[in-house]
Amino acid sequence: MIFSNTSNYMLKYQKAKAKLVEYDIPQKDYPKFPLNSNELSYPVVYILSRYAESVIENNVADMEEFSPHLVAASQYFDAAVGANDRAEYDVDFLLSGAASYFLSDDFGSAKVLCSEFFARINPETNVPQKIMGDLLGYLLLNRDFHISEDTPDGEKVCRSLLAYYNTGEGAEEIQNLLSEYRKVIYENDAPMEIYYVDILCAIVTVALSKSSWSLLPRYSELDQSLWSDYLKSPKAPRMLWPAQQLIGEKGVLKGQSAIVQLPTGVGKTKSIELIIRSSFASDRATTAIIVAPLRALCNEIANDMISAFGDEVLVNQFSDVLEEDFSLDLFLSLKSKILICTPEKLSYIIHHQADFLDEIGLYIFDEGHMFDDGSRGAIYELLISEIRGHISWEEQIILLSAVLSNAEQIQKWLLGEAGVLASDPKIKATPKTIGFASQTKDIHYYSDDSAQEDFYVPRSIEVIALQKRPREKKQRYFPELTDAKDIAIYYANKLCKNGGAAIFANRTSTVLTVINRIIELRDRGHDLAEIKGNSDGEEMNRLAQLMSDYYGEQHPYTIACYLGVVPHYSNLPNGLRLAVEHACRNKALRLVACTSTLAQGVNIPIKYLFMTSFMVARNSIQIRSFQNLMGRTARSGMYTEGSVIVTDPRLFDNRNNRINGGNLRWNDCTKMFDSSASEPCGSSILSLVQDIVIDYQAGFIGSEVAKFIIENYGKNDCFNQLISELSSALLERYPSKTNNNIAESVSFRKRTMEAIENHLCFVFSNDENTDRQAIASEICKETLAYFMANDDEKALLERIFDIIALKISEFDHSQLKNYARTMIGIDLSLQIEKWIAENHLTQQNYTNEQLVKMLISFFLETHTLKKEIGCFADICQMWLDGCSFVEMHECTSLPIADLEDICSKSISYELSFFVGNIIDIIEINDEDIVNPLPNLLLLQRRLKYGVKTETAVSVCEKIFNDRFLANLLADEIGHDAIEANSIVGVMKSHKEDILDILSAYPTYFSERLQWICKD
Secondary structure, three states, X not given: OOOOHHHHHHHXXXXXXXXXXXXXXXXXXXOOOOOOHHHHHHHHHHHHHHHHHHHHOOOHHHHHHHHHHHHHHHHHHHHHHHHOOOHHHHHHHHHHHHHHHHHOOOHHHHHHHHHHHHHHOOOOOOHHHHHHHXXXXXXXXXXXXXXXXXXXXXXXXXXXXHHHHHHOOOHHHHHHHHHHHHHHHHHHOOHHHHHHHHHHHHHHHHHHHOEHHHHHHHHHOOOOHHHHHHHHOOOOOOEOOHHHHHHHHOXXXXXXXXXXXXXXXXXXXXXXXXXXXXXXXOOOOOXXXXXXXXXXXHHHHHHHHHHHHOOOOEEEEOOOOOOOOOOHHHXXXXXXXXXXXXXXXXXXXXXXXXXXXXXXXXXXXXXXXXOOOOOHHHHHHHHHHHHHHHOOOOOEEEEEEOOOOOHHHHHHHHOHHHEEEEOOOOOOOOOEEEEEEOOOOOEEEEOOOOOOEEEEEOOOOOOEEOOOOOOOOOOOEEOOOOOHHHHHHHHHHHHHHHOOEEEEOOOHHHHHHHHHHHHHHHHOOOOOHHHHHOOOHHHHHHHHHHHHHHHOOOOHHHHHHHHOEEEEOOOOOHHHXXXXXXXXXXXXXXXXXXXXXXXXXXXXXEOXXXXXXXXXXXXXXXXXXXXXXXXXXXXOOOOOOEEEEEOOHHHHHOOOOOOOOHHHHHHHHHHOOOHHHOOOXXXXXXXXXXXXXXXXXXXXXXXXXXXXXXXXXXXXXXXXXXXXXXXXXXXXXXXXXXXXOHHHHHHHHHHHXXXXXXXXXXXXXXOOOOOHHHHHHHHHHHOHHHHHOOHHHHHHHHHHHHHHHHHHOOOOHHHHHHHHHHOOOHHHHHHHHHHHHHOOOOOOOOOHHHHHHHHHHHHHHHOOOOOOOOOHHHHHHHHHOXXXXXXXXXXXXOOHHHHHHHHHHHHHHHHHHHHHHHHHHHHHOOOOOOOOHHHHHHHHHHHHHOOOOHHHHHHHHHOOOOHHHHHHHHHHXXXXXXXXXXXXXXXXXXXXXXXHHHOOOOHHHHHHHHHHOOO
């Protein structure tokens, strides 16, 4: 065995030495390692050499023998550079490490070491080494290939490679030239040159075998000429990464529908691009639609697709306002099209224009594990079911997820025999080291085995006395060794010079706590110099300016920007989130305090993730959510390793304590890092017949709850009565239990029932003579819920769909068409119809002010707000007037966190959606004398974005979505009513003045404007 147990220990010690350097531990504090890890240099060089030789000679037996050890060799070379104890060999370690990563199919890590190699290369490097570096730079970094004139044979190899990647021809000639070049080097009998020329030959051989010129035509079964223009462009990959090879081997580039289950950061974006290109090139589709769960993720995907395709195709991102901003006229364009939207928007489109689906040839669902995502999971499941029933074998559907542990089950439901599962456990994300803080001031690292520690970093914390405040007697220290947030801040300051860092907070209020602590430390004389010093001061000032406009100059968020730290969570204003993500990507800031929003697909490059807690609200974070969060660290091609550091010392220190449950908490914690322990994706619809869990002790049997709903469905107080009965039963059985999730669980069931109800209205409205009970039964049996259910659950699900169909049967076909468009349940649709009639909305000419008051009053009658407030109408008006949160706070005295929640959820989403429901009802009842629709349509969009004018709305929809800057630019333009399709032209005419205004704000906005206004 080449890599023995001793070798494995040496590798761990080498990694430990690199970690000691990373943490700036003085050499006097280094632990005494029982083995000299430097002695591993010879075995790893031998592994790399022999593997290279076996590739050149096509010796399969030797390749199989040495291949499993390449990863360890690459990690050793990488750690040897990090250990900083043999600097004279760093260039060799970097180049050998890049080669080892490359030959083990980890192109992202190879890219990182290759970049570092070019930063350190000596002009006098020997010829094979220089050529190999240039080759890797060309393949991985798109660097120019500097042809060496030092040797005719090396020059010939370089020229032939350039010719091949420009034309796709001449692969055999390259192999011949390599053979000649290798022979010449061997004749020189210089060991280092022989070492490098063998690696060079192996890399070229592997690169040619994975060349895009070779594989894309084969995988897609398209003639090379159809790929030629693309492959000659600098945007095209020289080689296909393992994830792209997998989708090719599974037939996805030939049109095969698939579930693609691969870890984060292995080339998903490029894979999506290649799937779309092959679909367009083969004429299987002229229109592709990409569906992603978050507006921010849709923005990111749209930017990626525009960058990839340029002017070749039309990229159209629908707004997430539920309004008719789409048209089938879009499909009259001669260009191929990529459409991007959220699931809710696609459902809305289909409910308004069922023919829309006829034009789509390729469906791509990103972050496709949303079937159990609360009540929106039901909408998503029904949407997928509808598309699945609509498409023929000619259309292609792709569902992607990094955390779909039951992907095979989802594949069988969604695709049956007509699709494939593209998944490969050998394709790994960039590795993560898992560290646990301890009150001993050490940090303990684990990898695969939670019972076996890999190594530890001793004395990594220095506790410092803080300045006392006036009249303060007690001495304060930093970090407090029992405080997870303190330890996270300490390590973030210590390590952020090595890469971006994120401190995970389990709720928004904890984000503020972390930021307040950082400000307190500054005030007490402790300078977190690394956080601030490794940030771009000018960009942080720009972020502070925008933060101040929203929250005021004295708000902790604004002050924190000047210290180099920013917040990131779902209710943060959209423009601020975009600016923060852009600054992170461009390494302008190094520390983010964030909630689990970061796990939902947003790509910002962080090296360190500090976990202060594994709880979200009162519940433990889902393993798959944590796995997704962990996947944000160490983006491929940026870092070779990420670090997740658990900063609550009680978890490690009490791991063996059985008395207080420390061992159980340790087991729960370490399970989070095990991808095989990830929860399977479930179904929100199936939850209707599953148990309501209060806590480990109490709960309610799901079948009994479902039977109550079935027996009482259609009564006005059905769900309120259910809440009352369950609450009484809980109080009777457990008098001490006051905090429970009964109301939340019942409300979830109500929203899920309404989603099914609306979907059935839509289906029934498409055929006037349909047997509604029979169709409802068929739809039920087509759901993921039914596919996953046991026999008893299936029977209950059929009864639920049956009683919903029975309720719908009371309405005629024209009414169903009305209700299907609203995307809500029948009861609320009836209330809206009644309200419109009682208020003579289509007969009386109301002013905007009157409309707003009436709508808010009606909204409050029909919706239960989470926060009972008496000034909701005032907040709505201030939101529409463009007021900042600090201005709202001064007027209402409500905490800013509550105002964020009200504006983001209750107004921007729920009230805007509600106005859309009213618009839909009015549009269908085509008996208008006075047409309130233009006013309502504009009001709906203003509520969505929180802006004053139509011009500001247009800025949000077509330029960038930031309410403060949209209002500011609308004022600069001086026209209130510029429509979305005209705003870009107007921006171009005011470009210089607008850029001057934006110069004080984060660079994201000026760069976005420059791109939008490019000729």
